[in-house]
Amino acid sequence: MADAYPRPQLVRPNWTSLNGKWQFTFDNEQRYDLPMRPVQWTSEILVPFPPESQTSGIGDRGFHLACWYQREFDCMPGDDRVLLHFGAVDYKATVWVNGHRVAIHEGGHSPFSADITSALDPSGKQTVTVHAEDDPHDLAKPRGKQDWQLEAHSIWYPRTTGIWQTVWIERVPKTYIHKLQWTPHFEGFEIGCAVFVHGDPEDNLSVEVEIRHGDKVLAYDLYKVIGNEAHRKIGLSDPGIDDSRNELLWSPERPTLLDARITLRRDGQVLDEVTSYTAMRSVAISRDxxxxxxxxxxxxxxxxxxxxxxxxxxxxxxxxxxxxxxxAKEMGFNGVRKHQKIEDPRYLYWADKLGLMVWEEMPSAYRFTAKAITRMVHEWTEVIERDYSHPCIVVWVPFNESWGVPNLMSTQSHRNAVEALYHLTRTLDTTRPVIGNDGWEAAATDIIGIHDYDADPEKIKARYSDKTQELFDRRRPGGRILTLDGYPHRGQPIMLTEFGGIAFVKPQQNEGNTWGYSVANEQKQFATKYRKLLEVVNTTVMFSGFCYTQFTDTFQEANGLLYADRTPKFPIEQIHAATKSARYGFDGHPVPAEKDGDQAELAGNAE
Incomplete structure (x- = not known):
């Protein structure tokens, strides 16, 4: 299968994937240091798969401080520029082309690029070398679910070292479109378009923006570039009538995308042209x-x-x-919470296109230090910049369960970190809600997220009856309060953002190597437990949403609705019905239920 274009919201035709076989070696003793001490290659690796993975051809999950990569590629120098892009390298990457250092980047989940034009060899034969440092014991860096123990344990999984997303090159003009930013303005039926230009200083630059819905042109205009940027609100013709208006709105039930073409001109002459897409939709919080x-x-x-x-x-x-x-959609969900991982942009593209909302969550560090917070701020800023324009993203989550800020109740600096990241996120993106710290001990936040793995549906029902003040005065699972002193509930939405976690394994699987928050011993019991739990959560008036744990089995965690190979643990139409609290008998035949989808109709997008 050919590699898919790795940056789906800023597309050019002239690109080349550098995925494939690279030379590789671990370097735990720091034996090599280009250009003084050349690297001795020991094996080949299949990029972009990390060396801990079987598919990479290495399959080594031991402790390694650093590793090296190298490959040759063909690229003739010309009158244009050549950019080298990395989707993600964990954790600190140094890159050379033909022995010339072209980039240093820190942050294991965010992209980076280098203009390698001046480093190209006139022969057209090029060599790229990458050094990746990733101390497996460093708990002060954002690492998400990557385990610091030799063997994966509890809720942590095998490490990911080095290159783990696509590497690619593209040719661009000397002056080119570097970045796009789309901002829907639902109230005025406008699309904000920001175009950022890099390259040689140029006068008389302009950008031409065309937005289409299918064959229909919705907007076509020309804007002057001032200071290498052009910012405009583009008014779309508001149909006025709800049915016609709703055809242009994005939602999980009707994921309408608007195609865009952006052309950079100088005195009318085309310098660069890219294609993109955006959507008209708004997300917000209104009371609860x-x-x-x-x-x-x-x-x-x-x-x-x-x-x-x-x-x-x-x-x-x-x-x-x-x-x-x-x-996820087939199981009845309208969104996912990507937990402790910044997902590949291609996933976000499919979520945009097929209609699935995404909560994006920053991978945690597990030690509170000034360096840890500095790293997190830097990487989170890059992540928001990368993913800002995706309509599928509806909520940002900087912290989870006080990880990395363990003393929120007693230490002001820990509270300051959560508040700072909350306000930084709201500053960088004014259009989406932010959960400062999901699970408990909320301070600055737009949504109160609760994590509760009680396996008894009746206890869940009783605990979250409509007695809001009593709920916030009591302590929750894990001995944690829901909101910190000084941050009373202000009427924000309350959501059960982790619950369930019911473990069920295949009969032939060794149950001793797996676990969950509760256990089902056979398929029918698992299906019944899930259905009863979802009935309660779906009908609890206090909740304006939920997030069930979890999508798939993940290594030792056997609490997925799907096995690790993505096959469902009971028929997927029954999972779908239970998720939405419609009813199916265990034989698969539907039982009449109240009409579902009223909320989708209210949003102008009936299923």
């Missing part, structure tokens, strides 16, 4: 409800770790990313 396109919308999310058995955090291919989006 999450709002989509100005109407209350009930969130049905599933927690997704984003791992595969043989490839770890890297998807096997683009079809696997697409299939995960399809499976």
């Amino acid at each position: 409800r999450f709002m989509l396109n100005g109407r209350p919308y009930h969130l049905r999310l599933v927690l997704d770790q984003g791992y595969w058995e043989d490839t770890l955090m890297t998807a096997p291919d683009d079809d696997a990313l697409k299939r995960d989006v399809e499976l």
Whole structure:
């Protein structure tokens, strides 16, 4: 299968994937230091799969401080520029082309690029070398679910070292479109368009923007570039009539995307041209409800770790990313919470295209230091910049369960960190809600997220009856209070953002190597437990949404609705019905239930 274009919202035709076989070696003793001490290569690796994965050809999950990569590629110098892009390298990357250092980047989940034009060899034969430092014991860096013990334990999984997303080159003009940013303005039926230009200083630059819905042109205009940027609100013709208006709105039930073409000109001459897409949709909080396109919308999310058995955090291919989006929808969910992982942009593309909302969550560090917070701020800023324009992303989550800020109740600096990241996120993106710290001990936040793995549906029902003040005065699971002193509940939406975690394994599987928050011993029991739990959560008035744990089994965690190979643990139409609290008998025949989808109709997008 050919590599899919890795940056789906800024597309050019002239690009080349550098995925494939590279030379590789670990370097735990720091033996090599280009250009003084050349690297001795010991093996080959299949990029972009990390060396801990079986698919990479290495399959080594031991402790390694650093590793080296190298490959040759063909690229003739010309009158244009050549950019080298890395989707993600964990954790600190140094890159050389033909022995010339072209980039240093820190942050294991965010992309970086280098203009390698001046480093190209005139012969057209080029060599790229990458050094990746990734101390497996460093708990002060954002690492998400990557284990610091030799063997994966509890809720942590095998490490990911080095290159784990696509590497690619593209040719661009000397002056080119570097970045696009799309901002829907639902109230005025406008699309904000920001175009950022890099390259040689140029006068008389302009950008031409065309937005289409199918064959219909919605907007076509020309804007002057001032200071290497052009910012405009583009008014779309508001049909006025709800049915016609709703055809242009994005939602999980009707994921309408608007195609865009952006052309950079100088005195009318075309310098650069890219294609992109955007969408008209709004997400907001109104009192105790999450709002989509100005109407209350009930969130049905599933927690997704984003791992595969043989490839770890890297998807096997683009079809696997697409299939995960399809499976979430087939199980009745309208969104996912990507847990402790910044997912590949191709996943976000499929979520945009197929209609699946995404909560994006920053991978945690597990030690509170000034360096840890500095690293997190830097990387989170890059992540928001990368993913800002994706309509599927509806909530940002900087912290989870006080990880990295363990003393929120007693230490002001820990509180300051959560508040700072909350306000930084709201500053960088004014259009989406932010959960400062999901699970408990909330301070600055737009949504109160609660994590509660009680396996008894009746206890869940009783605990979250409509007695809000009593709820916030009591302590929750784990001995944690829901809101910190000085941050009373201000009427924000309350959501059960982790619950369930019911473990069920195949009969032939060794149950001693797996675990969950509760256990089902056979398929029918598992299906019944899930259905009863979801009935309670779906009908609890206090909740404006939920996130069930979890999407798939993930290594030792056997609490997925799907096995690790993505096959369902009971018929997927029954999972779908239970998720939405419709009813199916265990034989698969539907039992009449009340009409579902009223919230989708309110949002202007009936299923």
